[in-house]
Amino acid sequence: MPQPFTIQLPIKHVQLGVRLTQVIIALASGITVIGMIVLAVATFMMSDSKFRADHGLDNTSSSFASTPQQSTAQLASQTSSGEMAVVPTVRVVADKQEITVGEKAQLSWEATDDPSLCVASDDWSGDKQSKGNEDVGPLDKAQNYIFTLTCSTKSGTGFGATSVAVKSAAEATPTTPEVPTTPNTGSGNAAQRPKVTFSVSPTSVKVGAAATLRWSVANNPTGCTAGDSWSGGKAASGSQSTGNFGTAGTRTYSLTCVNGAGSETARVSVNVTANAPVVPAPVVSLSISPTAITAGSAATLSWSVANNPSVCTASGAWSGGKAASGSQSVSQAGSGTFTYTLSCSNSGGSGARSVTLTVNPAPVYCGGKPGCYGRSALAAHATPGNCWSWNGDWVINLSSYAPVHKGGASAGSLESSAATCNHDMNAILRGAAGISGYRDKRGNAVFTHKPETYSNSGASALAGYRVGYYDPAKP
Template sequence: MKKNNLSKIKKIVSKVILILVFAFLLIIPTANAGVSPCFNCMTGDYETLTLKNRTKGDTTWQSTLSNANPGDEIALNVFVHLNNKGNTGFIGRNTQVSIDFPTTAQTTISLLAKVWADNVDAVYDSSQIALANVPPYAAAQKLEDFQATAKFNSKQGSYDLPVDLSIPGTVRVLIGNILGDNPDCYENTFEVIFTAKISKTSIVPTVDIKANGSDGPITINYNSSANLTWTSTNATSCTASGSWSGTKATSGSESTGNIVGTQTYTIVCTGPGGSATDSVTVNITTPSLSVDLEAIPGSGNAPLNGVDLKATVSGTATGTINYKFDCTNDGNWDYTFYGISDNPKTVVDACNYIYAGTYIAKVYVERGSASPAEDTVAIQVQSNPAPTVDIKANGSDGPITINYNASANLTWTSTNATSCTASGSWSGSKSTSGSESTGNLTSSRTYTITCTGSGGTVSDSVTVNDSAQQNNPPIANAGPDKEIFEQGTVILEGSGYDSDGDPVTAYWFCGGGTLSSSSAFHPVYTGPIVSYDTNYTCTLTVSDNRGGSASDYMIVKVKDTVSGLTVSKLVKNVSDGTALVESVSADPGEVLSFSIQVSATGNSAAKNVYIKDTLPAGKIINPTNLKIDGVASSSNIVTGFSIGDISPNQTKTIIFDATVAAKEQFNYGFNSLINVIIAYNETVSVSDTASINVIRSSTDIPTGFTNNKILDYLLLPLAMTLLAFMIFKKDLVFTNEWWEGKKKVLSEWKAKRILAKRIAQIKTKERL
């Protein structure tokens, strides 16, 4: 056993030593660690990037170039010198040189040179070429035409390297592996010289043409002109095309002349930088044409003859005019005129209208290329006015009363009448206006005059009574007073008669409410809405045909309608046989019976009454045997239902049974359950309550698993004993041995305690 443990310890020690050696190797610094070779980092090294303008004959390399012209050839020199930082024999693997340049035209061309190797960090240098503004060339240019090879110079010789332009905006060459110099040694220096040209992009010409100062398209009136203006830049010549032609100045203006259709004017201007084109479109409005028709006269009485039609033409259309006239707009032209210059055009005595009515006259005109125009006018022809006549006796429309055997003066006037005829108490032809005496009268007379004209016939009459026939006024009786509720109805019982036997008429007037007829003796009266009981006076006036009248009145009392509800609720314990009371005691599971009475108070019915009983949820359950006034109903008392209308002082009784829930639904001790009944409609809501007191005694507290004594105290213990015996029967022997041992230990422990207790008692006695 010890030998095996020693072997394991040796293996663990070997692994720890191996790990420590590996870690030691990792942290041992190498020679010159932290001093990395670098490019162009010696004191005597040149700038990494310098430039020459070969076109201008520069003899020295410069940091930047200024005033370079488009087309100049530029040399770009990248200096390369690897400092090995004391790592003799260090080689820069895959040494490369690149210059980044902009691919778009710039007024100042920015350059970025980069020198690096796989095992040496890159060094960067930047430079700029500022361009001179040399028209007609653009101020912004770019580098192009890089040579396919770059010149590589070193102390060992000079040779060409292929140029890589595969990445847009970058020119690159691969030098290869180069040997680094020790510090302050310049044996291995190199130059990579690129050549490129500045582009010679000329300024592109521009041109802008406008019509009436707008780029267009514009719209002008038919047969009118527009003014064309154009300007250009960097152009030497311009040419017109489209709706005009010929050589044009590089800027200028010109009229289109009157045009009758859409025209597009194009100008092309050319310069050293190319050509530019611009166009403008001129649209014209469609020539307009309208006409106004006038009827002279435009109205009159039938027959209306000799009506003139006058047409006035307007709009931008030009040329001669075609006119067509129709007096009745029936589609048949009554007058036509072609190719005339008359404007306005009047057709004299054109139309005759015999009968009364509304007539429509129409004109239709054509002119030039414009769309035809038309207009209509209405002519109103009235029928002849109806005649009127008015006859009076002694200046009154009558009837009048004069002394016995006296006379009255008749006067009459008429309008729109050509003849008049007398009838009744006089006769013969009469003038259309005049006066005449009745002569002495001893009895009542009625004088009628009838006048006729082109518009028809009309009559009027006047009655003259004599005083020998004294007129007694009629008798009026408004009938008994009435009493109704608001918006109720009642028949008024009016009457009247005349002692002279003259016919009588009735006229009612009431201070409030409405009548079915004001001229009937027995109209139906409808009461208004009132806020309190209100008396309204209704007056009956009875008149005879001779001017006599009498009045009487009666009172209609309109009563304010008042409606209300009351509700009461009682409960009894059916199981215990109690009476109906407001509060009852009950045990879980007992049956209760509820009685609800709903009554209408006031002087009007309670409309559409609903009831709803909010039984305590889960406490009072299973509402059944619902009856309304002794009639069984399937309605649900909990969700509520309508018991209909209840007349004043009427009571409806609703009864139903329910059950007190099982004892598990209640807390131990006293439980008070409040049942609320609600009765309501659109105007009123009332409620009442009944209470049920439920006591759950403490003897109901569960003392077993199932609250079943046989299961809890007999069957379950027996089953658990058998189960334990089956599970542990194999271990009973061992358990017995263990128990005997424990009993022995326990006996010894008890004996020791008794002994210790007695010793303590003896010591206590000794102290005493």
């Protein structure tokens, strides 16, 4: 949290009590030189005492006070008569130093010496009375808000400021203590030496973030030097970023300013805390084998999830909670394309992976009509298996039905499943091979059929019969 502060710049009244006319009169009256000196000192002391009484000052010096939640500054200027003119002292206070996003804060302020104009700036705006209060907000961003009020009189201008830290709900309770304000130290004349106002905002940050240093110095410093966690000469007022912090720890910044009356040093500190460990989101690996099956068959899903998932859930064509690794057999009764998705999450995020399974229709075994797969599909199977043939649009199982050859075979000659399924039908039809037990009407075991027979046209001597092999894996 930024450390609010109050500062009043001291005012030194010096008035010479001896006028030239008094000297002339004194000489004319025969007053000695010693008497003239006594008169001058007495006049100065009376004039100085009257000035202090008129302005409520003690007989030592002006005061420096530190008050939480506010800051004031007062500038002095010299009038044409030689006296120091007092300008307004402005005090701005916030009722809360820290709030949560969406909340309001109330500002109260008061300016002395009846200023003719007061203007709000930074995170509020508009003309203001010399005294009042006002709600600001709701403040909807997690950041540090600064509220400054500048008031003017004929003699000069003064300003005051306060800050309100707005945090997100998760950050509302600080995990690190506030950095205490360190009193300024100095040497020389306390009233006339430089008066250093130095602040840092915010006072607690995470690694990788930055803070802003702000300062102003009264009583005409001849030089200002940065120390501790920064360095170099500095102007009498300004602001500077600390830069992003790379490591955790406490950083201290000092500013020392000097003039002919002495020196003063102010210090501020920033708590830099480590970020919470970054948790990587789960990485899901999911596969299926095989990627295509027939209805009623099964495939296997296999998966593994990296980065310690806290929960994994299946969706799509499967469901339920799943472990971080495993395998599962899956099947589908119907045909189509099915998607299997596995989603996993942890505090770092979530991850998901999907795979698809193609399910083809199961083969239909036909003993009658119509044809199950068509002639070209059946003819393409060359691996011996169950023996089938077709006749037009009918499919015939030769294991249970042996058709009579209609091409003029010898009496009792059949195309039996045992004979036909073990021979090359193309060679048989072209007369290059025969079928055991088969003879044509001339008694030939080998007979070259006409091309119409090869193509199963209407003039085929076999009247449309063809024989092939059925392979369950190739419907």
